[in-house]
Amino acid sequence: MQILTNDFDRHSEVKAELLELIDSFKKEHDTRMPSKYVEHGENHALDSVHSDWHITEVPRPYLVKFFKEIEHLILNVGNTIHMGRFGEFEWNIHYAWFQQYYDGGSHWWHTHQECQFTNIYFLELPDKNYKTEIIGLNGEKIEYQAKEGQMITLPSFLLHRSKPNQSGRKTILSFNTSYGIL
Secondary structure (H helix, E strand, O other): OOOEEEEOOOHHHHHHHHHHHHHHHHHHOOOEOOHHHOOOEOOEOHHHEEEOOOOOOOOOHHHHHHHHHHHHHHHHHHHHOOHHHHOOEEEEEEEEEEEEEOOOOOEEEEOOOOOOEEEEEEEEOOOHHHOOEEEOOOOOEOOOOOOOOEEEEEEOOOOEEEOOOOOOOEEEEEEEEEEEEO
16 A cells, blocks of 8 residues: 655745644643543653644634645645546545644554545654554555655555654644545
């Protein structure tokens, strides 16, 4: 199973602004990830993962900026999977959120429902050994290259997780997409 990767060429220009917008959002909302999604116990504090995944119906200025910047990457995914082969195609974003992993922060194995693809943009990835882990259809981890400033796209039914982070703050922007022929 192939994992698609797309480099975002304007990463260095927008990284600080996106992080500032996320920090502002965190000041106004309780972004601690609900405990059922986070490994916790003696070595995993409940505040080691922050996200707005569980916060609904509030403005997210960081997403407005982000999607204006990366629309071409979403179209590139559609072209890579040959959606334009027979004419025009459309795409939809079903849901989007940020997640920040601090020391020991993790997100347990999971899939995403009601969409075709999961997309993960590595806004901060201090150590590529803490990239998202993905399990293929054969039950084995899928090896792929990842770096900060890159977006990966995978079928939404594949198991994936963020293993306990030990690399400094890691920040991702994640969103679900589907494509269709017009």
